[in-house]
Amino acid sequence: MIFLESLARPLLIFHAIAAAVLVGATTHHLLWCRHYLWGRYNRAPAERRFAGICALAFVTTFVLGNLLYPTYKVRVRAEYFDNPVAIAAEARMRAEQHQLVGVAPTPAPSVVTSLSPIARIFDIKEHWVALGCAASVILFILSRRAHPKDEPRTLWLYLGLSMVQCGTAWMGAIVGIVTASYRSVGGPV
């Protein structure tokens, strides 16, 4: 048995919920920070609170993702994405099911390749979110210790980290959904 494999589905659901909170909170945070460019700090208390929510959501999402990672690595990546035989078998089965259902079957590709490119994009996402998580924690510290309202010279770093935080959260969410779409709505090819 792989570590936490029996809990993979509930972990995935909590991971998705935490990621949804993360995407919403980081987008909200970045949009509120834009007012600082014009020296308007009236939303600073709420923005500071959002910096805390973002950091908590990022760390939670990151930890849950890491707990799921052993199951992904074996059951999804090794047994499916990097396994052309499994993909070919699923493509055949789907084509047969299309005919049974009576919908025009998707023509089977002449050469079934592996889904390794998807796995590699997932690898890229892992590195982006690791840096985004670190940026989120540092942004939280800056929001308490050197906020642009109190120290305007920190504004560019603050805004930059908010952009990194938001961009990496979106990247993680989109790549995560694309990865999960294989073997579901997207089919194997």
Add this chain to the structure above:
Amino acid sequence: MRARAYYASCAALIGFAITYTLPIYAHLPRTFYDPVARRWFFAANSTPIPMGYVGQIVWGIAGALIAAGATMMIVSRRSSTEGPSERGAALGAAWTLTAIAIVIGYFTWNNWP
């Protein structure tokens, strides 16, 4: 205090970015977890299934803590409310954001399908 927090934050992120990348770039040993055999081991490289990601994150956190600690010791404690200088703040922001951009670019380039 604000200057120390600011420079330590910059150093922590730069330290994280560099030491997170270092074991991959320089093939340094790190902790791997083999999910099939359910065991941890320490190595520079491994077969595809064992996961080196956790070891890489440990490298990054260690680098961030060391860099932030060293910066806090170096930066003066003379004024408790003084912020970073204009030049220092700009350089700190530029170095930090550039380090993040380079590391993101490095991993994107090396893993691009």
